Amino acid sequence: MTIAALVLYIVAAVVLFGVRSWVQHRRTGSTGFRGISGTPAEAQWWGGALFVVAMVAGLAGPALAAVGVTPVDPPVGIQVAGLGLALVGFAATLAAQTGMGASWRIGVDPAERTALVTSGPLFGVVRNPIFTAMVAAQVGVVLMVPTWVSVLALVALGAAVQLQVRTAEEPYLLATHGSEYAAYAARTGRFVPGVGRLRVPAMHEAAQ
Template structure:
């Protein structure tokens, strides 16, 4: 394999995750300013605590693992497992980038209705058009594709563990959000849920 491809697999995954995390943080902050309140906030239930802890742990763990990998760490927890083909790893990086693009486009489609966690008050309307007409959770879908792609691009025990934990967090959060939206929007959300799949 060429040195350029080797460098891409060493540094690229860390860049993809760091850029996405930074962009989402800025987008959430901007939304908070637009709505004059907090766009970020998880509920106090045990399920919401679990989702918040898992999301935080996977982001911090993923950034640390990919950063150490980019720096050349030979730790068994950080280094890619032996035998993984470079073509497969490059495909994983491509999937991660595609997931990043989907995340950005889907989140942008929500505009000021973007929220992280379960808000104190529901947004003023459901977002059901664009990508949300194809999937009820295109932002989560993009982030899951990115997590899976990063775990394939850098198939280390740490990254595989982060991807699995992130998937569990998404499953918990999506179901909590569905209950919140059904309570907030009633028949409108029930009709939307019947017409559009949870994932794809």
């Protein structure tokens, strides 16, 4: 199962970032990558940096286990459950990326304006289904390969998405889409349905 986790992670990374960026570039002329915004003195920079740490550690976890550096031997039932969760998580990530269409980006460019996606089976339920699905997939990888490196990847990813969403994306979306995003955020959960909905006045205050 360790090899399966390693192969799955590599294939997912290639598809979700490499192939997706290639498709985005063919359709829009842009890869969608905006990089890490801000400086080390700003929380949003740390969100981007932690995301990189999460991706590297996420690959290192099963890779190290595969060569015996961090041996693991969880029960088969847990491994199978992890495989199922990882597959669903990665598939949901791709579905959410596809659902964003031309608006899909990695990182934020404050000078850029893209269409706000608020509907569909994923974005109609939570505001950040890509991040939700990615965290779920990493939980699956941890169940498949429960090493401290894989757990580190999960913790870094969780912190990264919280910082990225709260300090970079939400302020950007409010500033760009105003009341349309405020209303969407007031009725839709941040990562989990019904959880993290924001009061419209609070959103406007945060933008000031």
